[in-house]
Amino acid sequence: xxxxxxxxxxGEIACRVIRACRDMNIKNVAVYSEADRDALHVRMAxxxxxxxxxxxxxxxxxxxxxxxxxxxSGAEAIxxxxxxxxxxxxxxxxxxxxxxxxxxxxxxxxxxxGGKISARKIAIDADVPVVPGTTEPLESFEEAQxxxxxxxxxxxxxxxxxxxxxxxxxxxxxxxxKSAYETSRGEALASFSNDEVYIEKAVxxxxxxxxxxxxxxxxxxxxxxxxxxxxxRRHQKVIExxxxxxxxxxxxxxxxxxxxxxxxxxxYVGAGTVEFLVSDETREFYFLEMNTRxxxxxxVTELVTGIDLVRExxxxxxxxxxxxxxxxxxxxxHAIECRVYAEDPDNNFLPSPGKITRLRIPQGNGxxxxxxxxxxxxxxxxxxPMISKLAVFGRTRAEAIDRMRRALQEYExxxxxxxxxxxxxxxxxxxxxxxxxxTGFITRFNERKKAKDPDETAxxxxxxxxxxxxxxxxxxxxxxAQTQTASHWATIxxxxxxxxxx
Numbered sequence: 335x336x337x338x339x340x341x342x343x344x345g346e347i348a349c350r351v352i353r354a355c356r357d358m359n360i361k362n363v364a365v366y367s368e369a370d371r372d373a374l375h376v377r378m379a380x381x382x383x384x385x386x387x388x389x390x391x392x393x394x395x396x397x398x399x400x401x402x403x404x405x406x407s408g409a410e411a412i413x414x415x416x417x418x419x420x421x422x423x424x425x426x427x428x429x430x431x432x433x434x435x436x437x438x439x440x441x442x443x444x445x446x447x448g449g450k451i452s453a454r455k456i457a458i459d460a461d462v463p464v465v466p467g468t469t470e471p472l473e474s475f476e477e478a479q480x481x482x483x484x485x486x487x488x489x490x491x492x493x494x495x496x497x498x499x500x501x502x503x504x505x506x507x508x509x510x511x512k513s514a515y516e517t518s519r520g521e522a523l524a525s526f527s528n529d530e531v532y533i534e535k536a537v538x539x540x541x542x543x544x545x546x547x548x549x550x551x552x553x554x555x556x557x558x559x560x561x562x563x564x565x566x567r568r569h570q571k572v573i574e575x576x577x578x579x580x581x582x583x584x585x586x587x588x589x590x591x592x593x594x595x596x597x598x599x600x601x602y603v604g605a606g607t608v609e610f611l612v613s614d615e616t617r618e619f620y621f622l623e624m625n626t627r628x629x630x631x632x633x634v635t636e637l638v639t640g641i642d643l644v645r646e647x648x649x650x651x652x653x654x655x656x657x658x659x660x661x662x663x664x665x666x667x668h669a670i671e672c673r674v675y676a677e678d679p680d681n682n683f684l685p686s687p688g689k690i691t692r693l694r695i696p697q698g699n700g701x702x703x704x705x706x707x708x709x710x711x712x713x714x715x716x717x718x719p720m721i722s723k724l725a726v727f728g729r730t731r732a733e734a735i736d737r738m739r740r741a742l743q744e745y746e747x748x749x750x751x752x753x754x755x756x757x758x759x760x761x762x763x764x765x766x767x768x769x770x771x772x773t774g775f776i777t778r779f780n781e782r783k784k785a786k787d788p789d790e791t792a793x794x795x796x797x798x799x800x801x802x803x804x805x806x807x808x809x810x811x812x813x814x815a816q817t818q819t820a821s822h823w824a825t826i827x828x829x830x831x832x833x834x835x836x
Contacts, residue, residue: 335652336360336411339437340404341375343415344394346706346722347630348375351413354644363407365400367393369714374706381407388716394418397425404434411435411651413644417718420627421448437651439604439626446600447624451494451532457621460595465611465620467534478515478533482508485535491515493522494530497623499569501525504536537620539772540611542566543578544625545593546635547606548643550650555597556660557590558635558643563609564771565760567683572753572776573760574631575670576638579731579769580617589619596624605632605647614772630673630723633704637669637727668734669727672742672757676719679756685719688712692748696741700727700734713750721752731769735761759783 338361341351348364352375355362364379369388376382383403386393393399397419404412412429414420414437423441430436447453451471457464466485471494472478482489482505491514493501501522503514515531523529546558562578563571577586593608607629609622632643641658649657677683693709705722713719726741728734739761745754760766763779 336435336648338363338407338409339411339413339648340365340400340407340409341379341413341415342394342400342419343413343417344370344373344375344706344717346704346720347415347417347628349378349706350704351415351644352378354642354648357642358645358648360648363404363409365394365403367716369716372711374708374711377708383407388714390418390716397422397428401425401429401432401434404429405432409434411437411648413437413647414627416627416630421625423448435651437604437647439602439606443600443602444626447626449494450492450497450623451530453623454621456599457596460599462592462595462621463619465534465537465622468532471530471532472515475512475515478511479508481533482511485533488536488538490534490536491518491531492534493518493526493528494532495522495526495528501531502569537611537613539614539774540564541578541580541614541772542571542609542622543580543589543612543619544607544609544629545589546629546632546643547593547597547602547608548646548650548656549597549603549606550656551603551653552655554656554659555594555602556656556658556663557593558639558641558663559586559665560589561629561631561634562771563631564773565766565775566773567776569773571631572673572675573671573757574634575668575731575734576634577665577668579771580612580614585617585619592619592621596621602626604650605643630720631671633702633723633725634669634671634727637702637725638665638667639663640666667727667729668731669725670731670734670738671723671725672738673720673753674722674724674745674747674757675753676713676721676750677753678751679753681751683753685715686713686751687715687719688750690721690747690749692746694744694746695722696724696744698741700737701741702726721747732767735767 339355340363341348352362361380364375364382365385366373366376366382367386367388385399385403386396395418412434419425421444423444426436426441454464455469468481487507489505491503501518503518505511505514518531519529522531542563543560544563545560549555560578561574561576563574565573596608605628607625610619611622612619636643676686678686690707690709690711695703702725703722707721724741726734726737728737742758
């Protein structure tokens, strides 16, 4: 087995990989920027090396420096985590050229799935259903007009070179197409240095459901079931669960088969995720893209299947066969994960960097927190503001929700704003509890909140008015005791009115 692995990442995923290495008695090496000198992953690691200034392109995206550090430290392999260099095919090629094992798929598989249009073509050739749309980048606005009319509105404009919602625009009608087309191309260029966009038919109220796949170097392919990732803000997932509330053995088998077809088409090796849009009404599913790396939300699959995905990644990269077969995988329990971000949910989820002055992490049966911070740590302005992933499991979805509700109440983070209050509201929401999820869930959730506010205000004002009316009636009574009672009720009414105005 590898004697030493370098983790080319930071935060909670670096801590997660360090723990997996220790489980396997493998020495681990951390890298860090100047902004992360005191980060948790640096404190945890067996060795840690400074690789550059705070900006990512001067540190965590500096492939040459990371490879140089791996050689200097004697690390035989690099685990990329997710983000940063995890899907950079050129980085993989250079690391491999210098004799360092990359714990992930081949650069050829990355190239094949790195472009959304090329990935669509591969899925079509593999007989996997895709959303109707183009298989080539749009060459002009006039072509966009023509294809949009053929596909039929509403449509989605998407960046060909990237993800994360950058360059993505929903277009309701032909009147909105020109501005959306120009904005989409501009955002794609700024985000990916590539302004190519393409068109897909918009699937109304879709669920975002993904399938975890795994394969080794000996042609063994399996899927580990689905994850429901429909609750998103700005096209970024915030709550995930396994299995999906719409799970059925038949649907899982069909989606799993399609996901494996995609993986086989590019000779994929390692952990990967094939993402689908699923019609909430018809349960028809369509290939969306493949992520050629470990996913942020992998803990929910681990909690349900009992398989350590990071450990399996390391084994497969070393040349071992998969330690399980498709028939041996069981889906027990139900798991839910909340991504805890240093963001202000009351201010459009804007980042909230700063020092964590208090940290109380939930514990107990069925609770797992993959964190990357500690009390006194600084949440940097330079990187993604996710500070941890809170995951729970129960025998049923209802039990998992109850456990998440309890864990969220226990969780305390002081000194910065976080998404914890938002999650506490979500787990009380009737639509969430019922499993009525799709990618527009948060928008409708916020609308439901606004609709409730006037009713609550009206109720409070009615109570205040009743108190003041009672006070006025009591003023006509001459007894001293009753006069005191009236004064008491008047005070309550005025206090309540003042509080409502605040």
